[in-house]
Amino acid sequence: MNEIKVPELAESITEGTIAEWLVKKGDSVEKGDPVVELETDKVNVEVNSDFAGVITEIIREEGDDVEVGDVIAKIDENGEAGNSSSTSEEKSEPQESKTEEVKETKKAETPAKEDSSAKGDVIASPAARKRARELNIDLSAVSPRDPLGRIRPEDVEAAASGASNTSKPAKEEKKPAEKTEFAKPVERVKMSRRRQTIAKRLVDVQHEAAMLTTFNEVDLTNVMKLRSERKEKFIEKHGVKLGFMSFFTKAVVGALKDFPLLNAEIQGNELVIKKFYDIGIAVSTDDGLVVPVVRDADRLDFAGVEKEIGSLGKKARDKKLEMSELQGGSFTITNGGTFGSMLSTPILNAPQVGILGMHNIQKRAMVMPDDTIEVRPMMYLALSYDHRIVDGKEAVQFLVRVKQLLEDPYDLLLEG
Known part of the structure; x- marks a missing residue:
């Protein structure tokens, strides 16, 4: 009889929740077959069987929290699917004996000094x-x-x-309050x-963090005009649409080069100023927000950025992201405008010290430099930043630089 255990998932992940069993008791599996899906802090991962055989026991149920090394199922390499002799023996085995077996397994895995925990x-x-x-x-x-x-x-x-x-009464205070009972349905x-x-x-x-937010607005007339002019040739040449996110990503990279403290983080009593531009793009999924990272965005052209964002977004929605695709970003962009948001204050993606919030595009009457009034497609931008590192002046200038690059996108496209 062999055991299926929770494997090492990633350097920063030591626990998860059983989201779904992909097999049931009595099923036959081959070595390497996925048997269970685990939900971790950031991504869902499939656990594969290290053995070929028949699942004889599922120890941990869907919804259970498990840690690396926990035994979650048992497999008989000599069993037969649906009606193995070992399965029959276990069925006739007294329940107390099975319970003791599970307890003994866990006891063997737990060091003696952990008895209290x-x-x-x-x-x-x-x-x-x-x-x-x-x-x-x-x-x-x-x-x-x-x-x-x-x-x-x-x-x-x-x-x-x-x-x-460390007194026990103090620990009691940390426990969640008792559940409130409601007179009406919940x-x-x-x-x-x-x-x-x-x-x-x-x-x-x-x-x-000492988090503050500064706001500005950007006129997207030239971005929309440029997209309209280039969209057919762009798709024909690169096989991907020229979207807004590549413009914003490139504008952010350009501004970060001018204001490097927005591309830093605090470690102890040191500032770590990053000389690379790995831009996180927030993606909303059914399970919550994830932030996959576009690596070396400064080295990608517009088509490269669009392809990478599209690929990461699809992986996020399909729960196929790897841990490496979520770690190590230096700055984040989030687009609440896709849901109709006009204005918001995005929260920092620690340990990063800056995040840019995009919002809905709305046509508004704008007074031009010659005092004429024109209808322009406008978007509010929000920059949240950590005031421990970034002064207000620098934050405002950073956002103004993003605005300038977006309002004159032809140079941005050529340079990008």
Whole structure:
């Protein structure tokens, strides 16, 4: 009998939620066949079987939270699909015996020093458990700062140094309030792991960054004219439409070169000013917002940017993004205008210090330099920035530079 375990997913991912079983008990699988889909903080990943055989037991159900190394199913390499002898034996085996087997499996996988946290009343990351063993810290006495109650390595460090109040009454205060009962009908829906992560990070960034937003408006007359002039030849030559996002991506890259602190981040007491331009493009999916990254956007032409954005957007909606496609961006663009938004204050995508918000295009009567009035396609732009690094003057000048590049896109297209 072999075990199917949660494999190493990625360097920054140690846990997930079982989203969907792709097989059921009694199914025959080949080595390498996908058997379960896991939902992680950022992407959904399929777990493949390391063995060929018959699924004899599914230990963890859909919706269960699991960690790397957890046994989630068992497989018999000698079984027969639908009616294996091992399956029959397990069916006749007393339920108490099966329960003890699962308990023994988990006990064997759990180091002795984790007894207090293995009871199920403590939620901690594997790194936190390891650090607690090293420091001989009882995890049940550590107060998590995570609003979801999960203990992180820094919580263990704080408990070890005496910086955290580790008394049990203090921990009780961290527990979520009891569920409110309503007199009228409600529906309770468990938050997906991705939605929980989004919620936590949005709160974290507002606590950690000195976030401000500055606004401007851009006249897209010349962008729309240029797209109209070039669209047929562009599609014929490159096989992709000339959209708005390539113009905005190129304009952002140009402005970042002039104002490099918008392309930086804080690490300890140092500023890390990035000399590359990996631009995150926010994509809305059914499961929440993800931000795949267009790598080296400064080296791509307009067609390259459009193809990359199209490919990443499709992968995001199909839940096919790789972790490498979500990590390491230096600046983010988000387009609320696709949903009709006229104005918003986008939240930073930490540890980045700048995010540009695009909005709906609306025709408005504008007073021109010669005092005539013309109807122009206008868009409000919003730049949220971290005031710890970026001064107001620099933020305003950055946004003005983006506006200038978009209002004179012919040079931008040639240079891009």
